[in-house]
Amino acid sequence: MPNPNLQVSFLKPDEAEQYMRIRHEVFRSTVNNILYSRGEPSQKTLDRVTEEIRDGVVNKGILYLKCVDISTGEMIAGARWRHIRPKAKGATERTWAEVDAEFASPEPYDETHPEMLNGLYDLFNSNKREILGTRPYYVLDTLVTLPQHERRGAGSMLVRWGCDRADEAGVEAYLEASLMGAPMYGKHGFEPVKEVELELTKWGGKENMSFVLMLRPAKRERSP
Ligand SMILES: CC(C)(COP(=O)(O)OP(=O)(O)OC[C@H]1O[C@@H](n2cnc3c(N)ncnc32)[C@H](O)[C@@H]1OP(=O)(O)O)[C@@H](O)C(=O)NCCC(=O)NCCS
Numbered sequence: 001m002p003n004p005n006l007q008v009s010f011l012k013p014d015e016a017e018q019y020m021r022i023r024h025e026v027f028r029s030t031v032n033n034i035l036y037s038r039g040e041p042s043q044k045t046l047d048r049v050t051e052e053i054r055d056g057v058v059n060k061g062i063l064y065l066k067c068v069d070i071s072t073g074e075m076i077a078g079a080r081w082r083h084i085r086p087k088a089k090g091a092t093e094r095t096w097a098e099v100d101a102e103f104a105s106p107e108p109y110d111e112t113h114p115e116m117l118n119g120l121y122d123l124f125n126s127n128k129r130e131i132l133g134t135r136p137y138y139v140l141d142t143l144v145t146l147p148q149h150e151r152r153g154a155g156s157m158l159v160r161w162g163c164d165r166a167d168e169a170g171v172e173a174y175l176e177a178s179l180m181g182a183p184m185y186g187k188h189g190f191e192p193v194k195e196v197e198l199e200l201t202k203w204g205g206k207e208n209m210s211f212v213l214m215l216r217p218a219k220r221e222r223s224p
Helices: 013-026 043-059 096-102 114-132 154-169 182-187
Strands: 006-010 063-069 074-084 137-145 172-178 191-198 209-216
Touching: 006 154, 013 043, 013 063, 013 074, 013 137, 043 063, 063 154, 074 154, 114 172, 114 191, 114 209, 137 154, 154 172, 154 182, 172 182, 182 191, 182 209
Parallel strands: 137 172
Antiparallel strands: 006 063, 063 074, 074 137, 172 209, 191 209
16 A cells, blocks of 8 residues: 555756755665765765756656655655657667667766776666667666655655556666665566676775666566
């Protein structure tokens, strides 16, 4: 049963900073070790992250979602989905040029070890290219729930939202799960394709990080 106090909706541009703060806190001991391996990000970097989120909402059609506890008004979780699809009207597959354009590496932050970040993108992108080819899909890039609000159903609602969109469009959904996140995605129909390891120790990181690459078949392919 969904929690009646929790509501999922689109993030507004002026809520980008709040989303950034949730992401920053939740990723503190995991993803931040890759993004900011040279040290705690400066205010300048955090402002840049906020601006990237705002720009994603306003100009790039990135599907940023928030989950709000309407009994307190607090934003407790967030997600970033994208619908990857062909540019040409009527096309069912993307061109390889479109596929490769999606994989452009972002500019590193001041606190980023550029090779470490490239290592992450190379690992994720080469697998996406191999697993999804030119097919259209929905991808869950980020899912974060504040630790004090875990297990109230926010994460599941945010996953469900994208799965429903993928089903409406008749396309697959894809994500790179942390080992902690993988069981939840299984409950929503995602199937593990491959486990991969990012060798952070190669670049001076404390430990390597594992991910489960997961694909959720398009609705028409799944058994009723
Ligand atoms: C994974 C995460 C998004 C789940 O969010 P959530 O709002 O707690 O999600 P739900 O309440 O819908 O719970 C879904 C499932 O997540 C798992 N889960 C959530 N919190 C957990 C915890 N502290 N320990 C172990 N499993 C947990 C459980 O399997 C849970 O299902 P259950 O309660 O039926 O056992 C959240 O824990 C999180 O932000 N984790 C850190 C960041 C991360 O790993 N993000 C996912 C990257 S792929």
